[in-house]
Amino acid sequence: MSEKYGNLIPTGKLLDGRPRTILFDATKCIGCRQCVHACKDWHDHPRTSVYEFSSSNWIQMDPPVLEGLSPLWARNSCMHCEYPMCAAVCPVEAITKYDEGPVVIDPVKCIGCEYCIYACPWGVISKDEVTQKASKCTMCAPRVSEDKSPFCVVACPVGALDFGLEEEITAKAHARASEVGGETYGENEAGGTQVVMVLKERKEAYGLKFILPEKYPAHKIPLGLMLKDLFTPRCGVSGKLRALYLAIVHPKRLVYRYWPRRASKDFQ
């Protein structure tokens, strides 16, 4: 796998190395938010608001209205990008892309710099107010490593979520999209993701973002934030030293972090 990524991001293997994909079939979703609560239940997250992303709410269903009170529902959560910009910009290698699909933040390594939060094209990463660590969906990586489906998928009562090998799920998504006369979302966005959605209306109707099909899409980490991380005590001395060491070891990553447009162009 490292060949594919040219050592740009940390990679790993959980099980058999075969990529998996989550299918979200918006044509079946009833907006019950059982996936949202199941995520909290599996991770023992407190029952915080289901309407906004937080370190204890990793899935957000749009629109933010009561369960069932909308004819269309979109799932917002980590797309587990094939070329995850969050991992590319992380200065301390806290984010790993696993061969089986999951993109996972290691809270022990995370120094709370927030680069990933800004780098994510979908805006689904939060910062824990207490621990100051970045936080998002893990695709239930420990379950995937046991060849089990993510818990949100298990919970869905209407079969709107599915999980399996990438090629099988993609084929299912295409078949379903042509059955309902709709389209898919997530296959090409940001160079491809491990979540594919079946939509019966245009993606704008679901409030889904338009993301170019380029790998490592250009991010907008504020310059002020980068300067603050470089020149203030933020993120701690050990965090800064680790970031410095890794910058020396993997200098190419700096391009992704600080000159995203150029890097993005290079990689296509």
Add this chain to the structure above:
Amino acid sequence: MISGSGLFPARRVTRLPGGYMGRILRVDLTRGITKDENLPEEPVLRKFIGGQALALYILLKELSREATPYGPENKVVMMTGPITGTGLTPGGTKVTAVYLSPLTEYTLGRGASSGFWAVYLKAAGYDGIIIEGASARPVYLFINEGGAELRDASRVWGKGARATEDLLRQEVGLKDAKVMSIGPAGENLVRAAMLCNDYNHNAAHSAGAVFGSKKLKAIVVYGTQRPPLHDKERLIEAGLRWRKTLVVRNEDEKKTAGHAEDLHALPNLNYRSSLIEDHARGFEQNRITLRPCFQCQRLCPWDVEIGEGPKKGTIGHYNAGSEWLDTFFNLGVKGNEVLYLAERINDLGIECSHFSCGAAVAFEAWEKGLIGPADTDGLRFEWGNVDTIDRLLDMAAKREGKWGELLAEGPTQVAAAIGGDAPKWVVHTKKGTPALHDWRPHFGQMLREIVASGGMKPQGGGSAKPPPDLAYREKWGPLDRDDPTGWPWSQVLSEQYRQFCGLTGGCWFAQMHMKPDGLKSVSDSLSATTGWDFDLDEGMVAGHRSMILQSIFGTQRGWVADHDWQQVGQRFLEPIPDGKFKGFTIGKWIPQMVFDYYRLSGRHERTGRPFMDTLQNLGLEEFKEWAQLD
């Protein structure tokens, strides 16, 4: 505030089993104060578990014998169960409220509801609430992360349940807060006013009237806590097994005449015909959205957007059961106007059968010439007259005029005011009304409606065969639908296992299909949650205990088992006039079936009092004062 019962320890000496939050909120509305109580010690919890039995045990300890339903001394005890809100089982959504019933005025009132509210009560840190006293002005209770306060409700007083829910959520500024409220019916003491929560859910049987008498408009709950679990992995495994036993509902069946189709009978024109015709006309054009309860995959609750006719575009919110359909079918309405009226009655907060059985007697009296326009202020009490019914709903909820007052009181009061033969046309049991379906062709359901262990609202009826999970101890069936033999015992058993499921905090709709592993997965879920080693035998005993407590409550206030069959509306026991079951009635086997039921459940067949050995077997010796001694 009464805390002298010794039930609530100042400091626990036994472990708090998994699943419980450990606290009950006591609310004194007279003084406007709240207080936390510790949950009872573990042996009490294991005996009564939660839900109806634990709530009723508290009520029996605390409620004065002189209490009247609308007096400030009446109390409402609301309890969840240990599996409520774990998120890892189907049906873990239940809260049950108990109180002295305003309908019968001497038996237990019990209202239970699902949805999300109970889950968030636990998330706020409480297993239950004890409501006592009465406020001088309208208030609502706001429970937020372990804190509780009474707030002014004048802004929402008079509003329907939907608007109240929306406005209070705005007022507390928490989009995730859950609201249980009363509509105008509760405020105006309609005897069968409901509690309404989470749009689609209602606790029937007059808890709303007791709230209204206490000027308590609503309880808003919010919190982020989750119940501690003894063995999460085992609970997930049991919950997934439980899920496999569900019969999942779907959109298509919401386009039919509902449960009447299963019963093969539908009440028309005050139960004078049971034929199913074009009642569901136009339903096929509706947009249906399933709105399941918290983490339950049975998918009972649903919304409609009416797709045709004069009420096109109306949005309605319903739960499983469909008695609100039969409610208006019974008044001669068909098609989508039924769904419109059902939404109205739920928003006003009137139990649908209470209204339907009362209005149907008045309409029949109009048809037969006992009353005319001079008696009705010009309203035409004609079958199927949607405008009249719409108006009567408002009048009943607000006790406006003579008919509003009468419909608020109940069907027997409507009939008495009309006079003549009208009292013979009333469908009722002990002045309350059955869940509105035409149950008459079915032994199990009829016996359930009539007895209900001396209460008013039953918990499911006996089936023709024992549930597969009880095959190890129950070797009988299938029972004959035309022969009463075996049905009383089936009823005793069904009440036990349904009670048991409710005590855990589970919804019995989530185990009613009686598939293999249906009951076992419930008791395994309870064990995994609490850390107790619960088996089905212990579950059945717990359910039995709950039944006996229910009738002891009535016994203390003058109920005897004879009332169960003596106070039944004649129409309810008449032979079915037409259709598949024409001529059938269980009436000829009454009262013998009732006698058998009480005797088989360890109670005297005439008084309904438990025998001493029943109390001993159930560990309820403390109630020996109420035992049948001879």
